[in-house]
Amino acid sequence: MDGFQAAVAPSDAHDAVDRLQEARERTLELVAPFSDEELERVHSTLMSPLVWDLGHIAAFEDLWIVHRFGGESLLHDELADVYDAFETPRAGRGDLPFLRASEAREYLREVRQRALEVIDRRGVGDGVIAELIVRHEQQHTETMLQTIQLAQLAGLSEFTASAPAGLTGTGVGVAPGTSGARSFTGLELVEVPAGPCLIGAGGPESGFAYDNERPRHHTDVRGYLIGRTPITNATYLTFVEGGGYERREWWSDEGWSWKEDYDITRPQGWTADLRSEWRLSGLEPLHPDRPVVHISWFEADAFARAHAGRLPTEIEWEKAATWDQEQETSLRYPWGDDPLVPGLHANVDQRAGGPAPAGSMPDGASPYGVLGMLGDVWEWTSSNFTGYPGFEPFPYREYSEVFFGDEYRVLRGGAWATRSGVVTPTFRNWDYPQRRQIFSGLRIAKDL
Ligand SMILES: [Fe+2]
DSSP, X not given: OGGGGSOOOHHHHHHHHHHHHHHHHHHHHHHTTSOHHHHHSOOOTTSOOHHHHHHHHHHHHIIIIIIIITOXXXXXXXXXXXXXXXXXXGGGGGGSXXXXXHHHHHHHHHHHHHHHXXXXXXXXXXXXXXXHHHHHHHHHHHHHHHHHHHTTOOOOHHHHHTOOTTSOTXXXXXXXXXXXXXXXXXXXXXXXXXXXXXXXXXOXXXXXXXXXXXXXXXXXXXXXXXXXSOOBHHHHHHHHHTTTTTOGGGSOHHHHHHHHHHTOOSOTTBOTTSSEEEETTEEEEOOTTSBOOSOOHHHHHHHHHHTTOBOOOHHHHHHHHHEETTTTEEOSBTTBSSXXXXXXXXXXXXXXXXXXXXXOOGGGOOTTOOOOOSBSSEEEXXXXXXXXXXXXXXXOTTTTGGGOEEEEXXXXXXXXXXXXXXXXXXXXXXXXXXXXXXXXXXXXXXXO
């Protein structure tokens, strides 16, 4: 935290203000179509009411920029517990005295005003806290999209209509069998030979990264095969229709009891006739070439076993995404150093309203020729969430360290609903193996 006081060029403060502003515009754009009642309603015990996210975004900004960085007292001390994600599990958030919609909007405005005054007065120090706040808000817009999708709230058709080139239209990208473009199933495999690789994010000089992505370290893995793309709807449908949810031998003990307890028979969001799926813009015919989404780790694991495979470890995932074997170096992005362009390299930044056909962005290929590592769906890995060798918590233990252990599985790569500024191939997401309201899919691996 020592870097806080460091002198900073004014342009960095301007940049931080621009980024804060841009993040806020997106937050407000996502909630604009909804009534106060829709924002305040508990749509599912799995998710907070949307208005809780708004208040929480404001509280977090007030805590970090205004209070801890700026040295001022909190605007609403009495709300600190209400908006503390650790103190208040999601299932109970509907009962909290959280701010109503108009109050939450006002809270967001007031805190932002205070934050801008602090930045005006003090700059942004080394910029890390401001970036943390930008990313926090961006990540909450993905959480809010989970809620919107789970509740099947209509209203964001204008939002998805303004998707960038390459991500427009309900077919998104290449319609199956129409353009001569190759379609993928997810079962095509690429060989990654044995050998060293470099894992994790570099030091502060290489840009922002979370504590759990550091330190960057060399490791060595055995050779393996990994899917060229994520598993598609068509391939997953074959699994469902082939008794995937009835064949005990494909499921772990824990996965089987979860599936039985909750009567799970298909991905969340698929209709019972297995012909349609919910996307942000509404119910659509199940597109065969799109990656399957909204499956739990248990389902991903069972699918992989049914195909004599397994889920990749997160090291295998990252090596396939970033390791350039010829140059013996890891790349910033699978395609190299060029900044991520949504619609060209990856389906990210939310406006596509769902995954795009697997393999439809060849410019996003990694040196091994693996496609779609970033965007579309978060990919479950076999790995538990743990610290890399030499891990040091930053800026506080509760960011990552308290989640380390065997409770959570790591997901990689970001989804269509992840903001482009957040997505990197070293970013580690973690969640419970039964979780599936998140935008989660899978890619399989096999031993050589
Ligand atoms: Fe948060």
